[in-house]
Amino acid sequence: MSAQGAKGGADGSARHRPVMLAEVMRQLSVRPGGRYIDGTFGAGGYSRAILQAGGTVLAIDRDPTAIAGGEALKAEFGERLILVEGRFSELDEIAKTAGMAPADGVVLDIGVSSMQLDEAGRGFSFRLEGPLDMRMAGEGVTAADVVNRAPAKELARIIGGLGEERKAGRIAQAIAQARQEAPISTTVQLARIVEAASGGRAQGAPIHPATRTFQALRIFINRELEELAGALVAAERVLKEGGRLVVVAFHSLEDRIVKRFLRNRGEEQRGSRHQPFLAGPAPTFHILSRGAAPGEAEIAANPRARSARLRAGARTAAPARELDMRLLGVPALAGIPGPEAYQ
Incomplete structure (x- = not known):
């Protein structure tokens, strides 16, 4: 299971530790007054750090429990925090509606949150007796x-x-x-x-x-891989030139999609060595991090962080491109209907 590490609690509790927080903040390069999108709000750890650094945050989560839990953080920071229940694959449209586009940064923490894992009633953890649910x-x-x-x-x-x-x-x-x-x-x-x-x-x-x-x-x-692919392209559309995309993933399938997206968007598209030069789309990102891992001290303090990988890029002025699921390596389960077929 993607052991998403504990985005730190909106109430500042130690129970939820934001994974690789220092590196996330370094790559986001938050500036006072800047507009930032936390596409996976969870317990609010990244949002809190951005707010404390002077940024304004649009916090999105498809889990209504997470959004309800963010009210204490909103009471503390007021209008600088906007809470929205929604899918991060639609973060660009949500940002436009909220007046938060274009954005200076987008941060995504992919997978199941510690709050969800630790609540037996949500059915995410095989270690806790609960209904077999797993719906985000x-x-x-x-x-x-x-x-x-x-x-x-x-x-x-x-x-x-x-x-x-x-x-x-x-x-x-x-x-x-x-x-x-x-x-x-x-x-x-x-x-x-x-x-x-x-x-x-x-x-x-x-x-x-x-x-x-x-x-x-x-x-x-939860259609998580399709949602992730959509979120990456939505971030590409909403970020201003120089804006930062920072993604923390915990499983190889998720990390592979992020890696392929940034590699594709960070390289100038040319012909192969067997073909004449073919001018292609200009890079939409400068690569900032190609897969940083947490240090030993963080893993010792928070074992759920052990599999985390952080990748980041800075937006160029090149126009956003269309999404190609095959290019990103989203597994195609040919012949398998969507989850709705089993309801």
Whole structure:
């Protein structure tokens, strides 16, 4: 599971630590009076730091609980914080409506938040007994819907493609057999099925056997990779020349999409060595960071930060481009319907 590290609490609590906060702030280069978009507000840690540095923040989150939790931060900083419940793939349109475009910076912290992981009732964590939910926005298809209704072959494609789980076929078959006896309705119930199908947890294994299965289901029902791809292009559209895009990702699928986006947008497009020079679109970003990792001290203090990778770019004056999902490496689950098919 994408162990999103704990964007620091809006109330300043130590429970939620913002991952790589110092590096995020260095790359954002916040200036007093500047306009910044926190596309994944969560517990508000990045937003708080930007506000303390003198910036104005548009904070977006699709989770209504996160937005409600930001009211204390808004009471502290007033009109310099704008809270909006919405999808970060639409951050450019949200920014226009809020009068926050063009923006001086966009920060994205990708994945599930510590608040969501730590609340059993949200159903994100296999370590806590709770309903098999996993919905970020609290509406639509649940993980239980998919687990109990998707054919085994489709489950295997989802778990293998979005979880990069090598035992996806075996796990999908185990799920299909278990649900014949009774619906799979809780996180612990599913975790036990997956663990047994995987052969148990090897001594010293760094992650639980259910990690990748839970990650795949969460990504699938929330359309997280498509949302991320859309958010990157939305950031490209809303940033002013010199504006900064800073993204912290925690899983290889997510980080790969960010890496490919910035590499594509940060290079001048030319023909291959076998073809004559072909002038292409000018770069839309100057690359600032190609994948910085947290230091040992931060990982020791916050183990959820261990897999974080930070990438950043500065916007050029070149016009924004259209989105190509294939170019960004968003897995194509051919023949698999969207999550709504299992509702």
